[in-house]
Amino acid sequence: MYRIMLVYGAIAGVVIILMMVAGMVLSGGSGSEVQGYLTMVVVLSLIFVGIKRYRDNDLGGVIKFLPALGLGVGIAAVAAIFYVVSWEASLHLTDFAFVDSYKEATVAGYEAKGLTGDALAEKVATLDEMMASYRNPFFRIPITFVEIFPVGLVLALISAALLRNPKVFPAKA
Numbered sequence: 001m002y003r004i005m006l007v008y009g010a011i012a013g014v015v016i017i018l019m020m021v022a023g024m025v026l027s028g029g030s031g032s033e034v035q036g037y038l039t040m041v042v043v044l045s046l047i048f049v050g051i052k053r054y055r056d057n058d059l060g061g062v063i064k065f066l067p068a069l070g071l072g073v074g075i076a077a078v079a080a081i082f083y084v085v086s087w088e089a090s091l092h093l094t095d096f097a098f099v100d101s102y103k104e105a106t107v108a109g110y111e112a113k114g115l116t117g118d119a120l121a122e123k124v125a126t127l128d129e130m131m132a133s134y135r136n137p138f139f140r141i142p143i144t145f146v147e148i149f150p151v152g153l154v155l156a157l158i159s160a161a162l163l164r165n166p167k168v169f170p171a172k173a
Contacts, residue, residue: 001054001071008050009078016043016079016148017086040151044079047072047152048159055163056171068160076152084144088137099131 019039051071055063091098110123133139162168 004050004054005074008046009075012043012046012079013082040148044152044155047075047155050075051159051163061171062166065160065164068163069156072156072159076156080145080149083148084141087144103131
């Protein structure tokens with residue numbers, strides 16, 4: 001079971017990283033959140049595949065909900081760790097360029113909404129505090145993990161609920 005967790009989690013993590021990088025390159029560095037979460041959902045469907053493989057090949061076609069959920073959560077956690085490590089590497093390789101570009105884009109958005117003077121200064125001050133906090137790895141790493149892990153958790157719950165029934169996608173004899 002742990003081998004499946006590591007293998008499917010690693011595959012999901014690497015594919016998510018590759019798809020995110022490709023998406024950012026193709027979109028000129030401004031990939032949307034919708035694109036990012038859709039990529040996560042598609043790639044984390046490997047949770048379903050991993051649980052099904054374990055059920056069919058190792059357990060003779062039957063798995064209970066909790067072991068299936070545990071396996072799915074494990075796959076999601078491994079994929080999330082890959083995601084966090086790649087994001088940390090990206091930040092360090094680019095000397096935290098994301099922080100500055102995010103701030104610039106956010107301030108431009110405030111200005112486009114018509115904020116000026118004290119209202120804009122207040123928003124920028126709050127943004128500066130947030131960006132200072134983001135430079136702290138003890139703040140940033142959990143945030144990055146929470147970007148992807150809940151998606152995997154939901155997919156693990158759905159997969160475990162479906163695959164506990166041996167009639168759902170039964171093993172081929």
